[in-house]
Amino acid sequence: MTPGFLISFEGSEGCGKSTQIQRLRARFEALGRTVEILREPGGTVVGEHIRHLLQHTPEVTNLTPEAELLLFAASRAQLVREKIRPMLEAGHVVVLDRFLDSTTVYQGIARGLPLESVYAITRFAVGGTLPHLTLVLDMSAEAAWQRIQATGRELDRMESQPLEFFDKVRQGYLHLAVEQPDRMVVLDAAQTPEAVEAQIWKLVEERCHALQS
Ligand code: TMP
Numbered sequence: 001m002t003p004g005f006l007i008s009f010e011g012s013e014g015c016g017k018s019t020q021i022q023r024l025r026a027r028f029e030a031l032g033r034t035v036e037i038l039r040e041p042g043g044t045v046v047g048e049h050i051r052h053l054l055q056h057t058p059e060v061t062n063l064t065p066e067a068e069l070l071l072f073a074a075s076r077a078q079l080v081r082e083k084i085r086p087m088l089e090a091g092h093v094v095v096l097d098r099f100l101d102s103t104t105v106y107q108g109i110a111r112g113l114p115l116e117s118v119y120a121i122t123r124f125a126v127g128g129t130l131p132h133l134t135l136v137l138d139m140s141a142e143a144a145w146q147r148i149q150a151t152g153r154e155l156d157r158m159e160s161q162p163l164e165f166f167d168k169v170r171q172g173y174l175h176l177a178v179e180q181p182d183r184m185v186v187l188d189a190a191q192t193p194e195a196v197e198a199q200i201w202k203l204v205e206e207r208c209h210a211l212q213s
Contacts, residue, residue, distance in 0.1 A: 004088030011137035014147030041075035109172035137189035141166035
């Protein structure tokens with residue numbers, strides 16, 4: 001059977017993940033592959049409730065960083081077992097809009113929770129299911145900030161963080177990518193969507209050669 005393949009997209013708000021995910025889906029589908037797109041937090045009934053609680057519940061004004069970490073981890077633990085593993089076993093391409101690196105960066109590096117605790121909880125949640133490839137769409141905190149503001153819609157809890165928070169997020173991703181070059185690749189998200197798409201596809205072809213056969 002064709003092997004399943006797990007790709008995660010990471011990056012700050014406004015970096016263009018959604019556009020690139022749709023373009024990647026189209027590329028894979030043109031090859032006859034089944035593509036499943038899942039988002040975090042969310043992707044399951046439990047996960048979507050957690051997403052709503054984390055992002056769109058105005059009464060949630062005093063969530064502690066520790067509770068936030070555990071809620072993201074709970075959503076992920078459910079997603080891995082309910083969706084990701086069965087889809088990979090069925091030979092599908094699974095594309096994740098955020099995964100474990102978001103927790104390391106947002107809760108660990110940007111919120112400042114102890115990294116060893118963050119890693120231990122994340123490892124427990126994913127239980128060994130790691131992406132084959134992680135694409136980090138990198139852009140300056142200022143540019144990301146401007147893109148968020150330009151949407152004109154009401155900002156959620158995370159989007160309302162100060163600019164310094166987004167800079168920590170960016171630096172966090174760059175740091176992780178240096179530590180894990182076999183899995184993580186940084187792409188300049190300030191390029192045109194076409195240029196980013198072409199680079200992503202080249203990487204996928206190089207790294208997932210077995211998939212094309
Ligand atoms: P998104 O819809 O832009 O992906 O929003 C998800 C938000 O949640 C985004 O601000 C990043 C944040 N987040 C974390 O802080 N930790 C996590 O583990 C995940 C998956 C997301």
